[in-house]
Amino acid sequence: MDHRPHLEQTFAQPDAETLIARARHLRAAITEQAPRYATERKVNPDVIDLIRQAGLFRVLQPRRWNGFEMTPEVFNDIQFELARGDMSTGWVYGVLGCHNFQMGLFDEQAQIDVWGKNDEALIASTFQPGGIATPVTGGYRFSGQWKFASGCDHADWVFLGGMLDDEFLTCLLPRDQYEIIDTWKVSGLKGTGSQDILVRDVIIPEHRVHRSSDGFRCDSPGNRVNTGWLYRLPFHQVFIRAITGSAIGALQGMIDAFSDYARSRVSVVAGATIKDPDALLALGEAMVTVDELRCVMRRNFAALEVYARQGMPPPFEERLLYKYQASAVTERCLVAARRIFENAGGTGLFEEHAFGRILNDLIAARQHAAAQYRLAGRSLGAVHLGQDVNEWYL
Secondary structure, three states, X not given: OOOOOOOOOOOOOOOHHHHHHHHHHHHHHHHHHHHHHHHHOOOOHHHHHHHHHOOHHHOOOOHHHOOOOOOHHHHHHHHHHHHHHOHHHHHHHHHHHHHHHHHXXXXXHHHHHHHOOOOOOOEEEEEEEEEEEEEEOOEEEEEEEXXXXXXXXXXXXXXXXXXXXXXXXXXXEEHHHOEEEOOOOOOOOHHHOOEEEEEEXXXXXXXXXXXXXXXXXXXXXXXXXOOOHHHHOOHHHHHHXXXXXXXXXXXXXXXXXXXXXXXXXXXXXXXXXXXXXXXXXXXXXXXXXXXXXXXXXXXXXXXXXXXXXXXXXXXXXXXXXXXXXXXXXXXXXXXXXXXXHHOOOHHHHOXXXXXXXXXXXXXXXXXXXXXXXXXXXXXXXXXXXXXXXXXXXX
């Protein structure tokens, strides 16, 4: 039986091309706002409203909650277009939008709590294990402080990581149960507003907790009501791509900016940039990097879809391979963007150009736990040679 309250259908179901076109149409407004984030330190709420009005947050949301329940490839294509205008905006979209996927894995009552009265509610997160969950009757007692809650100023709820014995939990809290602490004073990704979250001794009911072991097995409480194949994908595969995917859009933004810049630039050292072999090589390599990374993303999600449709968790080593490829995205984009930056010359330093902002955003993104590709590579090599590894974030 469907226990949801009646909700008015806000959007007709658009196709993927329409949604991607909407994201592309927003890019000019996003780019215009980006320089302000150095001082405002969060994405402009008007930009978040434009993304919401375009229906883009609904891409991974279950259909039974007026979502579009589309593929992660569509979600990543939309993120690419938004991050092409500004990486902070693409990053925040990736986090907030991806959580509509994870919310579909929670117990049905948790979904009612979040979307029952407002199916446009947004959820921020920080999965850093900054708190301890202590079992009490009917749930858990929870306290702690967490860093890096991207987009939290725009969210109605938050996912927080916590430990219970050796189990990693995602705990869901409403806005009135936590404080946002203003700490986000950083050198890159300034617009993500990734503030601290402080929780003081709250009780979380059992139905608002999602266990990582359920996500790893691709068998979560929400699968009882959200029965489509999408919610049989491993959550961590979707989430890592939502974090690193904005880097591909940022690199494309660097390509766009350099292409406009190079057509008229003449260097006192190398002459016309359009004739400079080093500049042309840097541009060509960046273009190839974008194409390659997007192709691998599509191939991997297509393979994961086959397993999900069959109701089978993907093999462990294959998941490690995909994790490595997803986590290496930011490094690949950073290397390519740095080469372009080096060929922009001294004039490229000025703030009227986006080169420095994009490069700093990529440097900041490279620090994220999801971008630590060497760890995933070591585990992949170890498993291939028959060793046991303790990996659950797959």
